[in-house]
Amino acid sequence: MLELNKYKAVTFDCYGTLINWEEGIITSIKPILQAHNVNLAEEQILENFAEFESELEQGEYITYREVLRGVVQKFGDRFKFHPTNDELNSLANSLQYWQPFPDTVAALKLLKQRYKLVIISNVDNDLFAFSAKHLQVEFDEIITAEQVKSYKPSLNNFRQAIERIGLPQEQILHIAASIYHDIVPAKSLGISTVWVNRRTGQQGSGASLPATAQADLEVPDLQTLLGTGYVS
Structure with missing residues (x-):
């Protein structure tokens, strides 16, 4: 059981995780x-x-x-x-x-009631601004590749996110769909991870390179994470 209560900030990859x-x-x-x-x-x-x-x-x-x-x-x-x-x-x-997955907005609004929400995304500031309108919540921090001048899976993106969030990594939970871009680097820094396997039942790794890492929890979507007892 992943005890979400021990975290104070929830960080998200955007494209592939929140946006289809x-x-x-x-x-x-x-x-x-x-x-x-x-x-x-x-x-x-x-x-x-x-x-x-x-x-x-x-x-x-x-x-x-x-x-x-x-x-x-x-x-x-x-x-x-x-x-x-x-x-x-x-x-x-x-x-x-590009539109959010059907479960994205409701999940973000629910999590926003309890946690600091942060985006860590391989994108430009102006491009994310378009997506932010679709996501319908105000994020506490937005860390883009343009700001940090590197792309995930670089550890730089996550280190700068930790610094800006101002919490120890033990109090941060990272939620992402890409093992390659997100789960591997986040886990290497001691950040708890949820792999949202949006490709459950499909062959291959899709728009991300194949990679191997063991997330703390795997779910097929955000609705499952929040609605079936995985989180206590």
Whole structure:
């Protein structure tokens, strides 16, 4: 049993955990591929995205808007087509329309009554501002890649989050859908973790690179976490 009462802050990954980014990615990328006569299964689109995004987030920091533009270019490079400028920008431009999972908003509103809520996200400030409107709660802290100039799974993102939250890591619970981006680095710093396995029953690791780590708790969604006795 995960005793949520011992935590004072709950930190969240945003995209993939709160916002349905895989649907957003497919909705944006698939028409580009089809326009250039490239037919990939949705799982292949997500796996290529995971590879390209990770490559672009290595090394010297670039904005997430630039990362997403680079992802589209890498699809073109791999599958032998030349994206138009509009196509290069379309993935980043689509992010403002990506929607929360059905259980997200209710869970956030419930947790907000008891805990400090924090976002730790691989995104630009202006892009997260669009998503914040969909999430409908006021977060106590928002830590973006743009602010800390690195991308998860870098420990820098989590260390700066701990510093800004102002609590020992033992009082912080991190909730995320990506083992690669979140569970591995958070656990290495002694932060308790909940893996929200949004891909329960599906093959592969989707839009995140495959990784292995044991979260303190695995649930298929936030409704399960809050509604079936896992939390006391």
